[in-house]
Amino acid sequence: MKFAIAFILSLIVVTQIVTAQNTFHGNLARTGVYDGNGPAQLTGLKWAFKTEGPIFSSPAIADGVVYVGSADGFIYAIDQKTGTQKWKLKTAAPIPSSPTVTNGVVYFTNYSGLYAVLADTGKLKWKVPAEATDKHFEAKGIHGTSPKNQLMPDPYDTFLSSPAVFNGRVYYGSGEGGVYAIDAETGQVVWKFATGDVVHSSPAIANGIVYIGSFDSNLYALDAESGQEKWRFKSGEDPVDHNQVGFQSSPAVVDGTVYVGCRDAHVYALDAITGRKKWDYYTKKSWVIGTPAVRDGVVYVGTSDSHLFHALDAKTGRLRFTFSTKSIMFSSAALAGELAYVGDYSGRLYAISTKTGKSVWEFQTQGSKEDRLKILSPDGSMDFSKFAPYFNDFMDMYIQFYTSLQAGAILSSPVVSDGTVYFGSTDGNLYAVH
Numbered sequence: 001m002k003f004a005i006a007f008i009l010s011l012i013v014v015t016q017i018v019t020a021q022n023t024f025h026g027n028l029a030r031t032g033v034y035d036g037n038g039p040a041q042l043t044g045l046k047w048a049f050k051t052e053g054p055i056f057s058s059p060a061i062a063d064g065v066v067y068v069g070s071a072d073g074f075i076y077a078i079d080q081k082t083g084t085q086k087w088k089l090k091t092a093a094p095i096p097s098s099p100t101v102t103n104g105v106v107y108f109t110n111y112s113g114l115y116a117v118l119a120d121t122g123k124l125k126w127k128v129p130a131e132a133t134d135k136h137f138e139a140k141g142i143h144g145t146s147p148k149n150q151l152m153p154d155p156y157d158t159f160l161s162s163p164a165v166f167n168g169r170v171y172y173g174s175g176e177g178g179v180y181a182i183d184a185e186t187g188q189v190v191w192k193f194a195t196g197d198v199v200h201s202s203p204a205i206a207n208g209i210v211y212i213g214s215f216d217s218n219l220y221a222l223d224a225e226s227g228q229e230k231w232r233f234k235s236g237e238d239p240v241d242h243n244q245v246g247f248q249s250s251p252a253v254v255d256g257t258v259y260v261g262c263r264d265a266h267v268y269a270l271d272a273i274t275g276r277k278k279w280d281y282y283t284k285k286s287w288v289i290g291t292p293a294v295r296d297g298v299v300y301v302g303t304s305d306s307h308l309f310h311a312l313d314a315k316t317g318r319l320r321f322t323f324s325t326k327s328i329m330f331s332s333a334a335l336a337g338e339l340a341y342v343g344d345y346s347g348r349l350y351a352i353s354t355k356t357g358k359s360v361w362e363f364q365t366q367g368s369k370e371d372r373l374k375i376l377s378p379d380g381s382m383d384f385s386k387f388a389p390y391f392n393d394f395m396d397m398y399i400q401f402y403t404s405l406q407a408g409a410i411l412s413s414p415v416v417s418d419g420t421v422y423f424g425s426t427d428g429n430l431y432a433v434h
Contacts, residue, residue, distance in 0.1 A: 308323070
């Protein structure tokens with residue numbers, strides 16, 4: 001009888017994890033799977049909420065409230081139905097991480113530290129300061145730019161680690177190379193694990209193990225209770241240009257397998273217990289920044305330079321279909337019903353059939369429609385040669401990156417709830433589309 005009760009309770013916990021919307025990519029395992037259906041046809045804009053800075057953060061939804069961070073330094077609480085502000089809290093830095101909401105508290109990171117904020121009022125509960133140690137990934141001559149011996153921060157390291165809350169602890173990665181477990185009630189450090197470089201991947205948690213990647217090119221499996229390393233997986237290296245290197249993607253864990261993208265232009269499937277590689281899929285020198293979405297034996301993930309959305313067989317890694325988008329994808333797909341929802345740098349949100357691999361509908365952000373700097377081609381694609389034709393030195397790199405955000409790019413990962421898709425844009429808006 002006790003076994004039966006425990007089994008039923010375990011099923012309830014699993015169901016809650018799968019259908020949650022209150023953390024990055026939908027649940028602690030980061031699978032990108034959402035309960036119910038999203039909009040099969042585009043009715044239009046339900047509402048848009050304007051912030052004063054670009055939004056890289058992905059929204060989290062809890063108890064009828066949408067929480068999201070902005071580069072203006074505010075964390076916002078917005079009524080899910082009306083799009084009206086309930087509260088906002090000013091922090092000490094831009095917020096490029098996605099919040100997690102649980103037990104009445106909102107947890108998120110920015111360049112000044114880890115915050116815990118009361119969900120109903122926006123009042124600060126506690127803060128773990130970063131003490132100026134949080135930073136971008138950096139290297140000399142990064143991405144092949146000049147001067148070759150100058151240390152440069154990578155502008156394409158766009159996100160910070162989004163917290164995961166499990167068994168009364170908050171887990172996240174830091175720019176000084178640490179993975180932390182923090183007491184969720186007090187903000188006290190429980191343990192810290194040191195990696196070899198920046199950790200901006202978001203932790204996935206399954207079966208008491210924390211899975212997280214680092215820019216040191218390792219994916220780590222750590223015991224959630226003690227922080228002890230169980231295994232690490234080494235990806236490709238790029239000691240010359242520091243381009244094809246590092247885990248910026250966050251892992252997703254399904255059926256004993258860890259799926260993760262890498263800047264070495266691969267999608268990896270690893271055994272969750274041993275770290276042994278089951279398969280890898282090569283994306284032809286194109287980064288994989290988004291977190292894989294996994295459901296019904298299929299892995300869905302987008303690429304950067306090649307602008308492709310892939311569906312891969314979860315057991316073999318064989319390609320099922322590709323869909324060509326208009327530009328770079330850093331956004332991670334949300335799966336709901338028979339559609340995958342994902343955004344790109346051209347400011348388009350795509351609803352892609354998981355059966356056919358074809359677009360069902362598209363939505364353009366306001367910034368994309370306006371295209372004030374005229375960086376989009378007539379067909380909607382982004383032509384980087386228009387605004388950074390040389391890309392020889394680090395100034396070209398920064399100009400290209402910041403210019404590319406001016407067309408209302410979608411780096412935020414969509415969330416699906418009650419038939420509506422919620423996502424942020426670099427035009428400063430949080431959108432609700434149905």
